Amino acid sequence: MLDPLAAYHDTSSAISLNDRAAAIVERMIVEQVSLGIAVHRLENEAVVVDCGSRTLGSFEAGRLYAEACMGGLGDVHLCTLDLGGWSTPGVEVDVEHPLLACMGSQLAGWAVEVPRRGDEPGFYALGSGPARALCRRERIFGTIEHRESSSTAVLSMESWGLPTERAADWIAEGCCRLSAEGLYLLIAPTASLAGSVQVAARVVEVALYKLHRSGFDLTTVFAAYGVCPVAPVAADDLAAVGRTNDGILYGGRVWLSVRCEDAAIEAILEELPSSASGDYGVPFGDLYERACADFYQIDPLLFSPAELYITNAKSGRTHHAGRVAPEIVRESFLG
Numbered sequence: 001m002l003d004p005l006a007a008y009h010d011t012s013s014a015i016s017l018n019d020r021a022a023a024i025v026e027r028m029i030v031e032q033v034s035l036g037i038a039v040h041r042l043e044n045e046a047v048v049v050d051c052g053s054r055t056l057g058s059f060e061a062g063r064l065y066a067e068a069c070m071g072g073l074g075d076v077h078l079c080t081l082d083l084g085g086w087s088t089p090g091v092e093v094d095v096e097h098p099l100l101a102c103m104g105s106q107l108a109g110w111a112v113e114v115p116r117r118g119d120e121p122g123f124y125a126l127g128s129g130p131a132r133a134l135c136r137r138e139r140i141f142g143t144i145e146h147r148e149s150s151s152t153a154v155l156s157m158e159s160w161g162l163p164t165e166r167a168a169d170w171i172a173e174g175c176c177r178l179s180a181e182g183l184y185l186l187i188a189p190t191a192s193l194a195g196s197v198q199v200a201a202r203v204v205e206v207a208l209y210k211l212h213r214s215g216f217d218l219t220t221v222f223a224a225y226g227v228c229p230v231a232p233v234a235a236d237d238l239a240a241v242g243r244t245n246d247g248i249l250y251g252g253r254v255w256l257s258v259r260c261e262d263a264a265i266e267a268i269l270e271e272l273p274s275s276a277s278g279d280y281g282v283p284f285g286d287l288y289e290r291a292c293a294d295f296y297q298i299d300p301l302l303f304s305p306a307e308l309y310i311t312n313a314k315s316g317r318t319h320h321a322g323r324v325a326p327e328i329v330r331e332s333f334l335g
Contacts, residue, residue, distance in 0.1 A: 005259050007193055009145075010221055012097055017105050018150035020072025020222050025049060025184045028064050035061040037194075046168035052192025053160050059089070059230075062168075062197025065186055066091075066106075069156045069198060073101035076201045079254030083251055084326030088333060089230045091190055091200045098224040100146055100257075102205035103212065105130045109138045112157060114167040123167040125157035129186070134176040143218065151178055157187040158195065160237075163187075191240035196231045199244040199318030203228035203252040203305050205273070210304040214266040214268040222313075223257035226305065238293070242285020246332035249274040249284060250325040252305035259313045266319070273322025277302035281325070285331050 028049060032039050036058040040048040045139045051065055059078055066076045074095040081090035095101050110127035132138065132155075133148035157163070163171075163185055172183040188194040203226040212218055229251040231243035256266070274280055277299045279287055284302075290292040291297035307322040 005220065005222065009219065010018055011151070012100055012146050015073070015097065015100065015136060015146070016150050017071030017100065017148055018152050018154055021068040021130045021154035022073055022152040022184060024068040025063055025186065026315065028061065029101070034063070037061050037103040040162065040169055042165045042166050042180070043171050044169055046165070046183040046185065048187060049161055049183045050095055050162060051186060051188040051223050053162060053187050053189055054234075057188065057192050057194040059193060060254060062188070062194035063091070065156060065188055065194050066198040066201035068154055068186060069106045069131070070095065070101040070131050071105035071132050072334055074201075077316075079227070081227060081251070082331055083229065083324065086326070086330060088244060088329070091228055091267040092198060093201050093204050093226045093228075095204050095224040095325075096187040098204065098208055098221045099144060099218045102208045102224070104133050104146060105142055105216065106202060106205045107132070107140065108158070109140060109144045112155070112171065114170045117166070119162070120166060124160065125159035125161075127155050129154050129155050129156040131155035131171070133164040133174055134178070137175070138248060140212070143212070151182065151258075153178055154184045154186070156188070156198070157188055159165065159187055160189045173331035189237060191237045192235045193233055196233055196241065196244060200230045200247055203248050203316065205251070206248055207305050207308055208254065210272055211268070213300065214271055216264065216268055217260065220258045220260040221256055222259060224254065226252065226254040228252040228305070229329055229333070238289070239285060245288075245334050246329055248305055249302060250306050250332075251329040253307040253324065254305045255309045255311070257311050257313055262315050262317055265310050265312060269319050269321050271301060272300050272304060272308050274304045274306055275322050276304070279317060283328060285332070303333055
């Protein structure tokens with residue numbers, strides 16, 4: 001009998017994450033004026049799309065940024081969420097091929113660090129997007145069979161600074177093994193409108209990464225959906241990190257469809273939501289400041305959506321864990 005999960009994964013070999021993402025970025029370039037973004041073409045022909053560093057950006061720019069981050073395998077929709085009787089802007093995220101879209105593309109797992117050279121400054125930013133699948137520098141790719149092939153690369157970076165031509169050459173030629181003219185670089189600091197939207201759209205990615213850290217086989221996940229409030233733009237990145245993380249940790253909800261044994265879900269269910277952490281209930285900004293802005297000093301159990309539902313297509317059972325905390329989101333967003 002044909003294994004439906006194996007047949008599902010066989011289709012991923014025909015997907016080019018970077019080609020799909022590049023098509024989205026080209027739409028952004030055409031609509032740059034209405035999106036409130038700016039496009040810069042460097043001398044080496046690499047394209048930098050500024051979605052919030054020296055521009056105001058927009059909700060729509062953040063939505064498209066997030067879809068490009070997922071290699072075109074996720075649909076992001078803006079919505080209004082009701083949290084305990086008060087309303088806030090939010091996103092709905094529908095993800096196809098979740099392992100590939102979120103772990104193979106959207107995860108901010110690449111610390112892009114271009115070294116200083118003489119009087120030329122270096123460049124540093126956290127990188128996400130499908131260019132990661134060309135570079136394959138991260139340990140997570142040991143669990144992803146997909147081999148990306150493309151003459152273009154799309155890399156998204158949370159940064160206030162715009163990359164130089166030397167940085168673009170380093171990323172394109174040194175890491176992705178292609179010429180700079182095929183490179184698209186999306187920039188949006190956390191404290192920007194596009195930054196707020198794209199972080200909220202990571203709600204499914206955060207859930208999958210928590211499952212991965214818990215030892216769950218992500219190849220059994222075949223569909224994912226999530227909702228998350230979009231944080232108001234903060235005055236600086238420190239405040240923005242607090243607000244955007246509070247949106248996921250205390251207001252994010254995720255529904256996953258899997259095909260496995262129920263025992264595999266039950267073994268880790270209680271540690272999946274953010275409430276599994278002893279730090280649950282403390283605004284993230286306070287934890288981040290206490291940890292001297294070092295994510296690695298914060299309890300890893302906290303990094304998860306507030307609530308998860310996992311439906312097992314093999315047994316028909318739905319497993320549930322966690323709860324939203326509207327009062328913490330409200331205090332974080334409106335305080």
